[in-house]
Amino acid sequence: AQSVAQPEDQVNVAEGNPLTVKCTYSVSGNPYLFWYVQYPNRGLQFLLKYITGDNLVKGSYGFEAEFNKSQTSFHLKKPSALVSDSALYFCAVRDIGTTDSWGKLQFGAGTQVVVTP
Amino acid sequence: ETGVTQTPRHLVMGMTNKKSLKCEQHLGHNAMYWYKQSAKKPLELMFVYSLEERVENNSVPSRFSPECPNSSHLFLHLHTLQPEDSALYLCASSQNWASSYNEQFFGPGTRLTVL
Numbered sequence: 001a002q003s004v005a006q007p008e009d010q011v012n013v014a015e016g017n018p019l020t021v022k023c024t025y026s027v028s029g030n031p032y033l034f035w036y037v038q039y040p041n042r043g044l045q046f047l048l049k050y051i052t053g054d055n056l057v058k059g060s061y062g063f064e065a066e067f068n069k070s071q072t073s074f075h076l077k078k079p080s081a082l083v084s085d086s087a088l089y090f091c092a093v094r095d096i097g098t099t100d101s102w103g104k105l106q107f108g109a110g111t112q113v114v115v116t117p
Numbered sequence: 118e119t120g121v122t123q124t125p126r127h128l129v130m131g132m133t134n135k136k137s138l139k140c141e142q143h144l145g146h147n148a149m150y151w152y153k154q155s156a157k158k159p160l161e162l163m164f165v166y167s168l169e170e171r172v173e174n175n176s177v178p179s180r181f182s183p184e185c186p187n188s189s190h191l192f193l194h195l196h197t198l199q200p201e202d203s204a205l206y207l208c209a210s211s212q213n214w215a216s217s218y219n220e221q222f223f224g225p226g227t228r229l230t231v232l
Contacts, residue, residue, distance in 0.1 A: 032218050036223075042225050042226075043207055043223030043224045043225045044209075090160070106159070109159045
């Protein structure tokens with residue numbers, strides 16, 4: 001079975017400082033990993049994904065994430081946070097080692113990011 | 118609005134009411150999904166449709182009834198709901214449901230309150 005954990009309910013960071021949102025996963029095979037962001041009163045927006053290849057993935061709005069297979073992690077990062085980055089961030093995993101993995105994204109509980117001016 | 122749209126955005130209903138949520142995707146995708154989002158909980162996948170055929174029913178109570186008349190439209194019919202069904206209901210779509218690497222595109226959601 002696949003699972004994903006976001007260990008922090010909330011991350012607070014000052015504008016201009018680096019931002020990191022943590023995500024760890026558990027799968028039986030190899031993972032496809034995704035990050036989504038949700039702004040207030042909006043649906044989820046896709047940020048980036050890891051499928052294969054380079055472990056460092058670059059996405060929208062200056063975000064990037066690093067796939068670390070040995071630590072089973074896929075942390076989201078941004079070198080310099082903006083107040084407008086304040087939102088709810090979701091990590092999601094799809095286990096491609098199972099036969100029924102086609103559509104099932106397993107989402108984490110989300111991490112609220114608060115960026116203060 | 119482009120992408121995935123949902124109506125209504127807000128809905129308040131009594132436990133004996135019948136209502137429907139509507140989702141429309143303008144992306145040419147062939148798979149559509151219903152999710153339930155409750156506070157402090159991971160998103161719960163409810164139903165998946167691929168080419169108008171239901172391919173996943175994730176142990177959802179029968180008081181939720183989905184309908185997919187074509188690949189662009191998805192409905193969630195609601196009847197005799199319980200207060201614990203109050204949540205944000207999100208619709209999503211994706212291309213080629215059998216491909217695990219395709220991301221899903223989400224609508225803004227319907228905020229449902231059951232009194």
